Amino acid sequence: xxxxxxxxxxxxKEQIDAPxxxxxxxxxxxxxxxxxxxxxxxxxxxxxxPINKLEPMRRIWQQEYSxxxxxxxxxxxxxPVTDADLTEWETLVYDSCTLCGRCSMVCPVGNDIxxxxxxxxxxxxxxxxxxxxxxxxxxRAVTIGSPMGVKLPALQAQIRHTEKDLGYSIPVxxxxxxxxxxxxxxxIMNFPEFISxxxxxxxxxxxxxxxxxxxxxxxxxxxxxxxxxxxxELVERIxxxxxxxxxxxxxxxxxxxxxxxIRWEGPNLIGRPYDFKVVHILELLDExxxxxxxxxxxxxxxxxxxxxxxxxxxxxxxxxxPRNLMHEIAADFVEMPETGTMNWCCGxxxxxxxxERADEIRLKVFNRKKKQLDQIHPDAIISACSNCRIHLxxxxxxxxxxxxxxxxxETIAEHLLDREQNExxxx
Amino acid sequence: xxxITNDSEFRAALDRLDAGQQRLVAAGFVKxxxxxxxxxxxxxxxxxxxxxxxxxxxxxEALKTAKATTFDCHTRCGSEGDWLEQAGYxxxxxxxxxxxxxxxxxxxxxWPAAMSARMAQTSKSIVTGExxxxxxxxxxYRLLAGFLNS
Numbered sequence: 335x336x337x338x339x340x341x342x343x344x345x346x347k348e349q350i351d352a353p354x355x356x357x358x359x360x361x362x363x364x365x366x367x368x369x370x371x372x373x374x375x376x377x378x379x380x381x382x383x384p385i386n387k388l389e390p391m392r393r394i395w396q397q398e399y400s401x402x403x404x405x406x407x408x409x410x411x412x413x414p415v416t417d418a419d420l421t422e423w424e425t426l427v428y429d430s431c432t433l434c435g436r437c438s439m440v441c442p443v444g445n446d447i448x449x450x451x452x453x454x455x456x457x458x459x460x461x462x463x464x465x466x467x468x469x470x471x472x473x474r475a476v477t478i479g480s481p482m483g484v485k486l487p488a489l490q491a492q493i494r495h496t497e498k499d500l501g502y503s504i505p506v507x508x509x510x511x512x513x514x515x516x517x518x519x520x521x522i523m524n525f526p527e528f529i530s531x532x533x534x535x536x537x538x539x540x541x542x543x544x545x546x547x548x549x550x551x552x553x554x555x556x557x558x559x560x561x562x563x564x565x566x567e568l569v570e571r572i573x574x575x576x577x578x579x580x581x582x583x584x585x586x587x588x589x590x591x592x593x594x595x596i597r598w599e600g601p602n603l604i605g606r607p608y609d610f611k612v613v614h615i616l617e618l619l620d621e622x623x624x625x626x627x628x629x630x631x632x633x634x635x636x637x638x639x640x641x642x643x644x645x646x647x648x649x650x651x652x653x654x655x656p657r658n659l660m661h662e663i664a665a666d667f668v669e670m671p672e673t674g675t676m677n678w679c680c681g682x683x684x685x686x687x688x689x690e691r692a693d694e695i696r697l698k699v700f701n702r703k704k705k706q707l708d709q710i711h712p713d714a715i716i717s718a719c720s721n722c723r724i725h726l727x728x729x730x731x732x733x734x735x736x737x738x739x740x741x742x743x744e745t746i747a748e749h750l751l752d753r754e755q756n757e758x759x760x761x
Numbered sequence: 762x763x764x765i766t767n768d769s770e771f772r773a774a775l776d777r778l779d780a781g782q783q784r785l786v787a788a789g790f791v792k793x794x795x796x797x798x799x800x801x802x803x804x805x806x807x808x809x810x811x812x813x814x815x816x817x818x819x820x821x822e823a824l825k826t827a828k829a830t831t832f833d834c835h836t837r838c839g840s841e842g843d844w845l846e847q848a849g850y851x852x853x854x855x856x857x858x859x860x861x862x863x864x865x866x867x868x869x870x871x872w873p874a875a876m877s878a879r880m881a882q883t884s885k886s887i888v889t890g891e892x893x894x895x896x897x898x899x900x901x902y903r904l905l906a907g908f909l910n911s
Contacts, residue, residue: 467839467840468839470839470840470841471839471840474841481838481839482836482838482839482840482841482842483841483842484842487887487890488844488887491883491886491887492883492887494892495879495880495882495883495886495893495895498895498898499768499876499879499895499898501767501768519838519842520838523836523842523847524835524836524847524850526880526883527876527880555839558839636864636865682838685839687837687838687839688837688838688839688840689839690837713864713865714865720838721838724835724837724838727828727831727832728832731828731829731832736821736824736865738861738865738866748868
């Protein structure tokens, strides 16, 4: 990842494709995207308006590809983008944007601003203006296979201990099963009970599955930092493992951006379609529920709400499935105001959480989530992304709100109907 | 004389405990892995968790401290993980579970405390390379049986 200002400018030019050019030329500067962005609404800082985060790339587009811009440049009437500009914009592009895509939803001319920020990061990374935290994560993802440095022996230890607790084995490198399960390093390190929950659910539902020892990591820091070559390499590892194990499906776990990376960006990154289908774990659980293979018993009587991870709901389209599952386990399920595709981000996605420099603003903008929660007063929050989960806990602590945060998959596992004890009975 | 030999019996026995008993048992689970956490705040909150006469305000304050400790100890998304530090994080998480009011935790507080304590041992074993699978669960079975028989 050798970087230079010249490489960055060239990368910006390469990133300006037809959609980006169309988006820039159709922006009417209405400012609606500002009100959709929690980094603007919670700070009031006009610099953090989504479209402003793209200003260096817009200037390059204008000067290089528009008639009037080229004319102005040739007459010396426009100011070229400088390294100082990119230094100034680094915090806006990486610290003040989670790629949540809420701005894209409200743009009256249909500009996908999050798509452009993603493109913008390619130029920023190539010019050496990416945060240290993301550079380190990306380096580890390439060399070790995990942005958090989780090696195979660590996963094997977690699996051994899970097997001991469960009393049966977790399938690893089993050929010819239906599903290949990916895991995020966050799950392996911070929430290993997710592995146990999956094993119990799949045993209950009769799902054949495996973990690959060669490609278990679901996340893709190449996408977060903005280096497509690395992002493609990480996708290729999963594709190779899926081919080797001859699986029909690859499961994206409870991680928002992992789903976006493997499901929606992956085939474009590697330039060909997959030989398998990617499903998010919640999609699969809901399919199993609908098919009568996943049966639960009992419901939580607490007031539960669901936090939509942006990359799963808004960007990924998995909106109804978690709600179907919530109704299976919650007697008092309450939606947040502005939910589903218009939910507010927790403030830590898109690489913000791995960027220590962004800690202060990350917690400041959590005030938006606090306002949502203050309107419904839930007893517990359920979500489906380890990163959201940690940040929700952190934000709730910061704002002195005593609300537990739980995983939807793990909560479902706690409610599995004991088929042996309830044979012949309705749940 | 109660004897517990597997997780099914263990969970069933935990489910029969009331809120106060669950907290005391959970505190015992945390205590057995306390040496894996270098943050002194956890030792202090554990004294509160293990006190049968602790007031609700003292418990709430201890929970707040335990939660703050977990945020200071956890491995943030994308940072390089250190499994020994991670062991401390799981100890802190076990303490949070032990101190959480029973009504807030689906499935009770003692079970998640037990699971987090086991994860603390697993994290340590990743560093040391020892195969300790099952040791902490066996220890927890003994602790719970001892509590029930006392």
